[in-house]
Amino acid sequence: MRVLVVGASGLVGQHVVERLRDRRHEVTAVARTARPGIDRAFDATAVTEADLAGLLAGHDGVVFAAGRDDRQIPRKPSYPAFHQGNVEPVVKLLAAARKAGATSAVVLGSYYTHFDRLHPEWELAVTHPYVRSRVEQARAGREAAGPNLPVAVLELPFVFGRADGRLPNWSGGLDRWVRSRSPLFAPPGGSAATTATSVADAAVLALEERSGEDVPLVDENLTWKDLISRVATAAGHAREVHDLPAGVLRAAMHLTGLAQTLTGKQSGMNPAGLGDLMLRDLFVRHETPRAIDHAIRETFPARA
Template sequence: MRILVVGASGLVGQHVVAELRRRGHAATTAARSRRDGLDHVLDATTAAVAELRPLLAGHDGVVFAAGVDDRETPRRPAYPAFHRGNVVPVERLFTAAREEGLSRGVVLGSYYTHFHREHPEWRLAALHPYLRSRVEQARAAREAAGFPVAVLELPFVFGRAGDRVPNWAGPLGRWARSGWPLVAPPGGSAATSASRVAEVAVTALERASGADLPVADENMTWHGMFSRVADAVGRPRRVRRLHPAALRAALRLFGAVGRLSGREPGLDPAHVDRLLTRELFLGVGEPGVLDQAVRETFGR
């Protein structure tokens, strides 16, 4: 296969490119920022269908590994910014792919879309602009493509690719290295590694899968995750319990500050505590399987 990877300079994008080549496929790389070895500099949020078609010509499939994550706090109302970053690019990319005769695709999405399907009573898309954009992203990609598009539903992704680590790793690592106490609420998250995501993505391309694919290798409580990060940075210590009411109060304060500044986060502070204090686990998981990926992410 010959595959175009959009967002190829990111953590997961680099692993996808490496895995494609390891299996004998050809990978064309595109990303917003120029890096050594990059084939095309491309801002997927602004590129028109006419600009994308020449990049896609002669390819069998495409991977969208770009987009806007939930840390963004755009001007209120937030949803249009998340729509521009996550929905519009896949509409254009997969429209161009259809017009160029491609036959398969992968979108790297969020595991929140899995919980949106499994728990409609949580009203995730209605309450959180970022989550709404991820739900709409999956729909838009498939409607535009007209061919199988697998959506990989990703939780916390550990790992490293050169100087690239997860976007959240910097703040979490600095906290773990600092003298501040570590505190964690109840609840937790599924987790995986960048290398595992790449394996699932390339297999989905080889099979021309159009499935929703939650990807997880281990389920971690917040307490367990923060403790392992502290170990990885060389400052092992006790992680104290954070009462849900304290978390709720902190989030409400954060939301009030955001409203005063005219900004709105992708996860609504008035409701996000309900997510953070749940065990957002996938499958049974395998304790300890991500130890190496955690060390790679935070290693000194």
């Protein structure tokens, strides 16, 4: 196959490109910024469908590994910013891919859409602008692709790993915390976790099989206490992780929401609802769990 990868310089995008080439596929690597290994540099939010159509000529598949992260905090209301970063580029890309005759597509999304399907009573897409953008990304993207271009959506939880110096965008604060002298605390609840290499494997498989499915990914389900403890151990600063009462977390999220209101900002994950969400077990069912300690060590290496 000849595959266009948008977001090819990111942590997951780099692994997708590498795995595609390992499988003898031809890759056109696209990213926002020009750098070694990138074939074309452009802003996916600004490029036109016509530009994409020309770039996609002769390609069999496309992978969207870019988008606006939920940790970015735009001005209120924030949904237009998340729609611009997550929905509009995918619609343009898949519409252009359909017209170019592509036969397979993969979009890297969020596991929040998985839980939105499983638990509509949680109203995740109503409460959180970021989740709404990811739900709309899958729906509108598939509509633009049409019936002959299957679009698999990989629903990603926390992703561990490293690629050419790129790390998960959420890892910086946690890295500084576990290496400090500050005590460690964790609330009840937990999350699914995976690795960048596992995501790449799943993306290539979905392309080759033209699956067109929603694919929630997981290697391990970790409580927050276990996750923080294993990160601290990997970083060479192993110590006890204390229990954080649920009420303290909710109060902290409430104060975060007030601060955003006072500054005219709005995060993609509404702090008022995020506290309750974090207290849940955001676990994904799987039949063959795989340890991710190697990827945790890559993300948080011990320093001499």
